[in-house]
Amino acid sequence: MPSRSEIIEALRAVIDPELRRDIVSLGMVRSVEIAPDGRVSVVVALTTPGCPIRAQFERSVRQVVSGIEGVASVDVAFDVLSPEEKQRLQQQLGRPQGLPDGALAQVANVICVASGKGGVGKSTLTANLAAALFAEGHRAAALDADVWGYSIPRMLGVHGRPRVSAQRKIVPLVAHGGIRVISIEFFLSERDQAITWRGPMLHKALRQFLEDVEWGELDYLLIDLPPGTGDVSMTLAQLLPQARFLIVTTPQPAAQSVAKRAAELARRYGLEIAGVVENMSAFVAPDGSRHAIFGSGGGEALAEELAAPLLASVPLQPELRACADQGKPLVLVDPDAPASQAIRHAARGLVAEMPPAPPSLASPARGAGISGTPLPMAH
Numbered sequence: 001m002p003s004r005s006e007i008i009e010a011l012r013a014v015i016d017p018e019l020r021r022d023i024v025s026l027g028m029v030r031s032v033e034i035a036p037d038g039r040v041s042v043v044v045a046l047t048t049p050g051c052p053i054r055a056q057f058e059r060s061v062r063q064v065v066s067g068i069e070g071v072a073s074v075d076v077a078f079d080v081l082s083p084e085e086k087q088r089l090q091q092q093l094g095r096p097q098g099l100p101d102g103a104l105a106q107v108a109n110v111i112c113v114a115s116g117k118g119g120v121g122k123s124t125l126t127a128n129l130a131a132a133l134f135a136e137g138h139r140a141a142a143l144d145a146d147v148w149g150y151s152i153p154r155m156l157g158v159h160g161r162p163r164v165s166a167q168r169k170i171v172p173l174v175a176h177g178g179i180r181v182i183s184i185e186f187f188l189s190e191r192d193q194a195i196t197w198r199g200p201m202l203h204k205a206l207r208q209f210l211e212d213v214e215w216g217e218l219d220y221l222l223i224d225l226p227p228g229t230g231d232v233s234m235t236l237a238q239l240l241p242q243a244r245f246l247i248v249t250t251p252q253p254a255a256q257s258v259a260k261r262a263a264e265l266a267r268r269y270g271l272e273i274a275g276v277v278e279n280m281s282a283f284v285a286p287d288g289s290r291h292a293i294f295g296s297g298g299g300e301a302l303a304e305e306l307a308a309p310l311l312a313s314v315p316l317q318p319e320l321r322a323c324a325d326q327g328k329p330l331v332l333v334d335p336d337a338p339a340s341q342a343i344r345h346a347a348r349g350l351v352a353e354m355p356p357a358p359p360s361l362a363s364p365a366r367g368a369g370i371s372g373t374p375l376p377m378a379h
């Protein structure tokens with residue numbers, strides 16, 4: 001007959017994908033019972049009753065326990081952590097001020113787009129990636145958290161003031177037929193009013209963007225972080241234990257150490273790096289000649305150092321800027337342009353790594369499919 005300690009030891013291999021720790025050290029194993037004939041029953045306590053990753057837990061528990069000698073069968077049941085247990089868990093994880101349960105329950109994937117310094121094209125990529133994901137049929141949204149340099153509304157061509165729903169939630173504005181957008185710009189009294197928010201006020205605004213916005217069902221929520229590793233990025237990394245970071249860098253090898261800081265911030269909060277995108281790679285002139293204006297190799301070197309995939313190298317292309325200035329992402333205007341192809345490739349890499357919500361959550365607000373040449377799936 002297997003022993004209880006053997007089973008507990010095996011359960012340490014079951015990792016909560018959101019909290020990124022094993023269920024034993026998280027205190028989520030509520031009980032283990034072993035019958036004389038080798039039948040084992042395990043009860044796992046989850047953070048929320050409707051935990052979308054329940055099936056994954058069940059599979060993993062079954063798998064690790066059934067591998068123990070003497071186990072005849074495995075029963076897995078679920079319970080929910082009590083408010084006190086949850087509070088203890090949040091303290092243990094150093095996240096005393098997390099979002100309330102279910103704040104982003106209908107958002108399958110959160111991607112924070114980060115860079116070590118400004119001007120590397122982080123906002124351009126956020127806007128175009130959201131558009132590429134939407135055009136590929138996914139429900140995508142962009143949250144502009146670059147509070148001092150907000151540019152997502154301009155790049156997606158959407159301005160105005162969001163309305164408040166009957167449930168007293170802020171309704172995102174919609175760009176290009178379905179990309180949901182929230183930006184600090186929508187809440188300012190004048191378009192170019194300088195933002196002087198700091199500390200607690202900023203923290204409150206960011207919480208509100210996540211908690212009080214009716215994001216609805218989403219496959220991808222892309223968050224444009226401010227450059228660097230300041231207050232906003234830290235607050236969001238703390239509030240979003242499920243988020244992954246996408247690091248944007250330029251090709252010059254010297255940019256690598258700066259870009260790495262954004263990755264270090266993610267890792268400090270236990271968040272995974274979804275990948276690296278190199279932007280402003282070699283410009284290809286109309287005569288076909290390549291001009292590596294910002295050098296080359298930086299993206300690859302950073303990806304290697306972070307052990308994360310290089311999702312794309314996006315070339316310098318004047319049309320990418322021109323379209324962004326007109327509020328029309330290049331990926332929608334000209335999906336076959338070299339920069340569009342690279343961004344679409346990055347989008348597909350993200351989809352391969354972070355699948356959209358299962359079709360049972362499907363709603364009509366999906367993109368209609370991109371009309372450009374199909375791209376091969378990223379690895």
Ligand SMILES: Nc1ncnc2c1ncn2[C@@H]1O[C@H](COP(=O)(O)OP(=O)(O)OP(=O)(O)O)[C@@H](O)[C@H]1O
Pocket residue numbers: 115117118119120121122123124125146149151226227279280281314315316317318319320321322324325339
């Ligand atoms: N691959 C590219 N080719 C041509 N222009 C680009 C490319 N990527 C970005 N740009 C342009 O470079 C400028 C800076 O880009 P963007 O505003 O996206 O950078 P950022 O990293 O978000 O900057 P910050 O966060 O400091 O505001 C913009 O005018 C943008 O249109």
